[in-house]
Amino acid sequence: MTVRPTARPLPPTGVRASVAVAAVSAVNRLSRALGRGSGTVAGGRAGLALDPGLLTTLARGRRVALVSGTNGKTTTTRLLATALAGAGDASSVVTNETGSNMPAGHVAALADAPDATVAVLEVDEGYLGRLIEETHPEVVVLLNLSRDQLDRIAEVRMLVDRWRNALGRLPVAGAGSTGTLVVANADDPMVAYAAGTAPAVRWIGAGQVWHDDAVGCPACGGRITYADDSRWACDRCDFARPAVAADVVGDELVLADGTRHPIRIALPGQFNRANAAMAAIAALPLLEGVGERGADGGPATIDLVLGRLASVTEVAGRFSTISRAGHDVRLLLAKNPAGWTAIFDLLDETGDAGSPVVLSVNARIADGLDTSWLWDVPFERLAGRSVVATGDRRLDLGVRLRYAEVDHDVVDGPLAALDHALGRSDAKVPVEFLGNYTAFADLRRAR
């Protein structure tokens, strides 16, 4: 068992840091009182303005896990926090719940939980390097990388290079350091290339539905070819899928020793089973660090951890079911082509083929201002369903659906769109609502 020198966070040192922490809390309280959401970002920004080193101060003495990637990071962060909180006192784990995944959000979350000894932080892909530098994580979870918000976020290969640099500077275990373990998705060549520089990696075969951003080899410019069994390799250099410590196969996690462990979670879809597997593998070394024991008195087991994840039924409203006019409406969030493709897989896997589908798309700052990505989403897969297009950019969506030859109506407003879909379907048939970031939030606010 690894023994770590400090189990409790140290109080902020120095007058400047104390003032900054107080400012974060004050702004957070004020923002909440004014009804501006949780106010996390405002408070964090105020704190960072007073003390640019605040994140380092707040993270010091805590055991930190970072979760990053284009899709699934909010869910995986929640699952990992759940696995760790299950070890005992839930208040000992802090996480940035509200999707504020940039440093201001991290500062706010940490300042609000001075006693939490473990921090599980969701990190925007562009900030992973800074978070590694400032929080000295024990575990870094890397899910996937694909095109997302192209009008403002760096292109995929630029992110890969930045991750590579940051991960290459991670400490090696040994003299005075326990080192940082990277838990990475071996099925995504972009993640595999990025994590290739890290000193310690546990590779997981977590699957990848979207290959369009990883056709060219990131190492040599050759071509990546994919086999049916999820193996991939470059046709020019020796870059290939790394040997994995565990593989997600259907609803089981298969470890390298051949043992199979059921992933029985309440969240739907193959991608959520993959998120659960990543969270469970990442949780093990952290639990070992706090002395968590399995039923037989040995180290915490993968089954114990996977079992804890079953308690998560929704994540900030995602995957939840609401009721409207006697119909069940399932709320699903998808923000980019890979995410939408994964959700279409989920509809095929768990949905009713006759379910009407309401699609809501906005293009506000948080979504990305450019709607070109709609043409990368395989909306053709909705053919045969009754589809309603809504959101700020319902007309862009309508045109995309026209060329996908998907029968659709265009309706103003998410609730009116839902009602329109209900009116067109038999009672008791569930309805699927799919929105991108702010469109999803709009529906949650409207109801």
Place this chain on the structure above:
Amino acid sequence: MGQHLVVCVVYPDLLGTYGDGGNGLILAKRAAWRGIDVELVQAPSDRPLPEADLYTIGGGEDGPQVRAATTLAEEGTLARRVEEGAVVLGVCAGFQLIGRSFPDASDRPQEGLGLLDLTTRKGSGARAVGELVATPFAAAPSAGTGVSLPRLTGFENHGGVSVVGPHAQPLARVELGVGNGGGDGTEGAWSGRVLGTYLHGPVLARNTALADLLLGWALGRASAPVDAVADLEPLDDYEELALRAERLEAVGAPDAHGWRRVLDRVRRRD
């Protein structure tokens, strides 16, 4: 028309970052809906480029852009097909690489295909990112007999600045946004049946007249003058017209009112 039309999306594995495949899809559907026998081909960069009547070349990152230009130049099919009268739509990085030269990631000039007299260098300021509206010049190709090409609307996202040389013509005058960015207020360029634009990604979704101009070229005789586009049956473009109107209104372009009236005419296509 009894004609077999081949639309080819060039190297989607290298140049397809911004929904660029949409242009090929839109062209193929608009031909098919008119009863034209059309084939849509996705052409990967590790295979010979297929013989096609209409090629679309999309946007991409710096490295893939250089590889696409090099491969197309070595491979030779595209230049030969253009000689034979094939139509080319180049968008964003695809626009730059059909020109004479463009900068790579380290700002070294790379040789383009030279299908358009166009030279691109790195801009000195911030990337041009946002809505772009431009009005085609009177000399721009017509969208059908006696019909001039209407205003172009789309989204741009590029760091390059392009200057149109004497052997090509700028396509449109910028009303809003940056466009070519060389200081002359122009957007896009064309020469013969080769046309390029910074309206990136699925530019044809909002500009169906441009889609039909390209189809008209591709369906006409190769020896026909460029303003003799084949006349095409009109389609029920209510949704596209509503989208155009809404986008023009959203960016405050003049004479952009009443998109809801257009939308009211959107009908279910059962």
